Amino acid sequence: MQILEIAEEETEKNVAVAEVDNAVEATSPNLDDLDSEAGFFQLFIRPMLKPGHEGELCEWLKEMGLLQRTMKCNNSVGNEICNTSMHWAPARILDKYQWLCHKCNSKRSIRENTAFKQMKCSLATALRIILGWCKNIEMEEISEILLCTSIVIKFFQIHKKEFIFGGFNSLVIVDTFPILGYDEEINNSFQNNNNIQPILCIAEIKEIPTHFYFYPYNTINEAVIKIKEIVQPGTAIVINSKLYKDVFVNLRDCNKYSVIISTEELTQFDTPIAKTLNENLNTIWLPAKNICEEAQKYGNNMTSYLIEQMWLAKFGSTPSTAFEYLMHNFNDCWENQD
Numbered sequence: 606m607q608i609l610e611i612a613e614e615e616t617e618k619n620v621a622v623a624e625v626d627n628a629v630e631a632t633s634p635n636l637d638d639l640d641s642e643a644g645f646f647q648l649f650i651r652p653m654l655k656p657g658h659e660g661e662l663c664e665w666l667k668e669m670g671l672l673q674r675t676m677k678c679n680n681s682v683g684n685e686i687c688n689t690s691m692h693w694a695p696a697r698i699l700d701k702y703q704w705l706c707h708k709c710n711s712k713r714s715i716r717e718n719t720a721f722k723q724m725k726c727s728l729a730t731a732l733r734i735i736l737g738w739c740k741n742i743e744m745e746e747i748s749e750i751l752l753c754t755s756i757v758i759k760f761f762q763i764h765k766k767e768f769i770f771g772g773f774n775s776l777v778i779v780d781t782f783p784i785l786g787y788d789e790e791i792n793n794s795f796q797n798n799n800n801i802q803p804i805l806c807i808a809e810i811k812e813i814p815t816h817f818y819f820y821p822y823n824t825i826n827e828a829v830i831k832i833k834e835i836v837q838p839g840t841a842i843v844i845n846s847k848l849y850k851d852v853f854v855n856l857r858d859c860n861k862y863s864v865i866i867s868t869e870e871l872t873q874f875d876t877p878i879a880k881t882l883n884e885n886l887n888t889i890w891l892p893a894k895n896i897c898e899e900a901q902k903y904g905n906n907m908t909s910y911l912i913e914q915m916w917l918a919k920f921g922s923t924p925s926t927a928f929e930y931l932m933h934n935f936n937d938c939w940e941n942q943d
C-alpha cells in the first residue's frame with residue numbers, strides 16, 4: 606500500500622514536471638536553436654541533456670557541487686535516526702536516480718539540500734532555463750523557477766570588489782538617466798516624465814564593450830555616496846555638465862580623484878582623447894540608455910534587473926561564458942542565501 610502511494614505521488618510529480626517542461630518548450634520555442642552556438646554549453650552540456658544521459662549529467666552536477674556527493678539516511682527507526690550512508694541507485698522517476706538506504710530501504714531525492722529542490726522541472730530543463738537566462742531571453746511564465754536572479758544578486762553582494770570602477774590612470778564617465786549623454790534629443794520623451802526613476806550610470810572606458818554600473822537613486826546625495834563607493838581613488842572622472850554643479854563640489858571635497866571635469870569643459874580640450882570621447886559620448890551611453898529605459902518597466906524589481914544586466918555585461922561575453930561562470934558560482938551563492 607505504502608509503495609503504491611509513493612508510486613502515485615511520484616506519477617503526480619512527474620505529470621507536474623512534464624507540464625513545467627512543456628511550458629518551457631512553449632514559452633521558449635527557440636531554446637533548442639539558441640544553444641546551437643559553439644562553446645562550453647554546446648560541447649559539454651548539451652550531449653548530457655539528451656534522454657539516456659542522465660547518469661553523466663548527474664556525475665557532472667556532483668563534480669560541480671550542484672548535487673550532493675553523499676547522503677545520510679534520515680529515516681527514523683524506532684527512536685533513532687537511521688543515519689546510514691545511502692547508495693546512489695537508478696530509479697524509475699524523472700531524475701532517473703535516487704538515494705537508497707540499504708539498511709532500512711528508505712529513499713531520498715537526489716535534489717535534497719540542493720538548489721534544484723525548488724525547481725519543478727527536470728534537471729536537463731533546469732540547465733536549459735539557466736542558459737536561457739544567460740542569453741537574456743525573457744521567460745516570464747517560468748520566472749518562479751528561475752534561481753538565476755537570486756544567485757546573481759547574492760554573487761553581487763558577496764563579490765562587491767568585482768564591481769568597482771576606475772583607479773589610477775583610468776577614466777570613468779558619470780551621468781544619470783534620463784539625461785544620458787549631452788545630446789538634448791537623446792531621450793527627450795523621458796525628460797518631462799515625473800514617473801521616471803532616475804538611475805546613476807557609471808561607465809569605464811577601458812574595455813569594449815563598456816562596463817556600466819547602474820544605481821537607482823532618489824536624492825543627488827545618494828548618487829554622490831554611490832559614486833564614492835564605486836569609483837576608486839585616483840580616477841579621472843568626466844561628469845555630465847548638468848550634474849556637474851551638484852556633484853562636483855562634493856566629489857572635489859573628498860580629494861579622492863585626480864581630475865573631475867564636466868563634459869562641457871571637455872569640449873574645450875583639443876587633445877585627441879578629449880575629442881574622441883566627446884564625439885563618442887552618445888555612442889558610449891546608448892547601451893546604458895536602452896537598459897535604463899527597459900528597467901523602468903520593472904517597478905520594484907528594477908534593482909534586480911539592473912544587477913542582472915551588470916553581471917551579464919561583466920561575465921557574459923557570450924551566453925556560454927555566462928553559463929559556465931554561473932555554474933561555477935551557483936552553489937556558493939545558493940548556500941549563502943539569506
Ligand SMILES: [Zn+2]
Nearest residue numbers: 678687706709
Ligand atoms: Zn536508513
